[in-house]
Amino acid sequence: MSLNLKVEWKGNDITSTISSITWSGSAYSSARSLEFSVVNPAGDTHFKTPDIKLGDLICFYNGNDKLFHGKLTKRERKGEAGTITYTAQDYMLYLIRSKGTYKFKKKKPEQITQLICKDLKIKTKSIAKTNMKIKKLLFQDKEYYNMILAAYSKAYKKTGTSYQLIMDGDKLSVIKKGSMLNVTLDQKEGITESSYEQSTDSMVNKVAIYNSKNKRIGTVSNKNWIKAYGTYQDSVTVDSGNGKKEAENTLSGLDTSASLTAIGDIRCKAGYGIKINDVDSGLCGKFWIENDSHVFENGTHMMTLELTFKNVMETEDDDTESNASSIKSTGILNGKRVKALFTAYYPASNKMEGGYYDCKGKKLDPSKYTCAAPSSIKYGNEIQVLGTKTSRDKKVHRVNDRGGAIKVVNGVYHFDLLMKTKAQCNRFGKRTGYAIIGNGTGYKQTSASNTKADKVIKKAKSFIGEVKYVYGASSPQSGKSDCSGFTSYVFRTTAGKNIGRTALAQSQKGTKVQKKNLKKGDLVIFQGTYKAGASHVGIYAGSGKFVHCSSSGGVKVSNLNDSYYVKHWQQGRRVL
Structure with a gap:
């Protein structure tokens, strides 16, 4: 395939100054990157090296087709080599490295994607439609990339259709992963090195199914795999139905991977499928590209591909699932x-x-x-x-x-x-x-779910997004409560503990605990702006987080290190 390559820096063609280019990508949580080396001959006053700076826009073309659009993130100069090496990454980087907090109700993955991108002012191009509404999704301090991935993971677990996030220029697309390219690589025509391996590292041969109340309602398994390799069990939780389809989509056999080096073809990118005919290594049939690296140097184009035998989607859980699992x-x-x-x-x-x-x-x-x-x-x-x-x-x-x-x-x-x-x-x-x-x-x-504290926290978290703050109310089960009414209800119904009705009463129960010594299930007490007495209370959930019924959002999880809660901290109380 003939190539007409061009690298532009801020709209200026700098191809003639470049000695080598590496263009690479992955199907897993990664921005595509472009690494290129610019000639920097020491002492040559006739050669002007471009003044490329971090953050500058870099584009890579083959003819009129734009292969890459991104920002400079790394610069490395080696005097003895006479070159400066730059690395640029596409705009997926901003979704991967930036975090936020969201709560979605009855939204489709495609709607969630559009809402996130609108807030971030990221343009979209083609967002795959699932037409599947998700009952509830909660994200706390989570990467935007993983939020979108978690939404599409719901659809994948339900239908088995794989999806992938890609950047097309400065626009985000979500595509169906695994489309087959019209590419066949043959050992007689360009494959220079190849290998493959098998392992049980990712095997799941038995899946337990739970409903939204954490009650086990069934299992799905592959008896032949269990007989041959032993039991590798996972679990799924479903909002409705028997969950068998979701469980079947979770089953996973031998992890078979392969790699090869061959004469380059720019169509071969992570997330797409190709055909291979390499009898010597046993690579014959359809394969999906997990990682690709294309090197252009001295007029040649070589590529290294990491392959898998199965079109598997990278998946991510929302915070509700993560807490449950x-x-x-x-x-x-x-x-x-x-x-x-x-x-x-x-x-x-x-x-x-x-x-x-x-x-x-x-x-x-x-x-x-x-x-x-x-x-x-x-x-x-x-x-x-x-x-x-x-x-x-x-x-x-x-x-x-x-x-x-x-x-x-x-x-x-x-x-x-x-x-x-x-x-x-x-x-x-x-x-x-x-x-x-x-x-x-x-x-x-031996089990993180046996203690009273874990049961209290689990009960408290079950009300996230379901309870509105109403001063004087204490009925979370009916959707209304204030902070102390919420904690009182949770401890009474889950641990059989009467801790009092008001924040002041609860601040006198049990024993006092310093912030650094908090344990799961402890009460966390805060004082008001104009008085020293207890005015707000929550339940410590570990890792610096606590569950509470807030006047600004109802039942939710907050961080003790947030400036407001640091300023108003009073004490912890151990009541269990």
């Missing part, structure tokens, strides 16, 4: 709980991954849960992952590695989790959450 537990480690940043790596010999061996010279084994940790944490210590909203949550990883960038920054601990493939790492991406740094004494509990 976190009840499933294998136990919480005893130890120190810290804020954490989680990334992922895999065994590979390149500048990003660092090799095939850990810091003690032992071979990395992705079949075991291990991680790289800051140097302050001992080799062999156990780390439990929490709050990432991925399958890694609650998993205990053993520290066996280090890294120059693995540090504690502003109290946030960085952990790099070992995974098997680059594709798995891309799916995981970068996640924030919490970690338990184990102290070697085992687990503090």
Whole structure:
């Protein structure tokens, strides 16, 4: 396929100054990127290097077709190489890195997408229609990309149709993922390297079905997979119906991935399907591209593709689902709980991954849960992952590695989790959450749902978005309450505890607790602007969050670190 490539910087053609271009993308939570190197000959006064700055607009064309439209995010100059390397990312970056809080009722995924983009002033082009109304979606401090993804995940779980977010210029589109390209790659015509592997890492062969009241109403399973590989169970919660279709769409067999390097074809992009005929490696049939990287250099175009045998959609839960699913537990480690940043790596010999061996010279084994940790944490210590909203949550990883960038920054601990493939790492991406740094004494509990505190919090959260604030009311079940009426009702009906009717009465129950020592289920008390007495009350839910009935929104979850609640903080009370 003939190419007529052009790179524009702020509308100026700079193609003649560029020595190499790498254009790449992923089907998982990633903006497409364009990396290019500009010639920078030292001492040559006849050659004028473009004064490209971070934030400048970069466009990449093949003829009249715009392949890329984005902003400069990175600049690297190497004097000995005589080049300056720039990296630009498309506008998906703004959706991925920006967060917000929303509550949607009876909206379709396509409507939710349009509303979010309207608020962010992001243009849209083609938004896939599902015609499926979602009863309720709640998002708190969540990335906009993941909000849209969570909405379309609802449709995917219901129908099995996969979707993907892409940027077309400066406009967002949501497309049906997996459309087949008219492309066939053959070992005799351009494939230079190929491989494939299989694993059970993503297998789900049994799915439990729950209704909106958390009652189990059925299961779906693949008995042949269970017999061959053992049981890997997941669960789904449905608002209506028997949920069998959703459960069947959750079942997942062997994770089969492949990669190849071949003569480039610009049509081959992440999210699309192609045909491959490579008898030597066994890559024969239809495959879907998970990650693509196209390199243009010295008049040649080569591409590396990471492939999957199944057209699977990246999925995301809304915060309501995430809170419900976190009840499933294998136990919480005893130890120190810290804020954490989680990334992922895999065994590979390149500048990003660092090799095939850990810091003690032992071979990395992705079949075991291990991680790289800051140097302050001992080799062999156990780390439990929490709050990432991925399958890694609650998993205990053993520290066996280090890294120059693995540090504690502003109290946030960085952990790099070992995974098997680059594709798995891309799916995981970068996640924030919490970690338990184990102290070697085992687990503090065997089930996170057995305590009275968890039952109180679960009950309180069930009223989110369902109760209006009415001063003097105390009937959340009928949709009206004030703050102390809400807490009184929840403790009385869930824990059998009478904590009094007013915020003042509740501020005198139990024992006083400092903010730093709060535990789930504790009351959090706030004082008014003009008086020192208790004027507002909520229920601590962990991770700095509390559930309360607010005069500005009814029952919701708020953050203790928000300036208003910091200013008006009075005390915590332990009543359980």
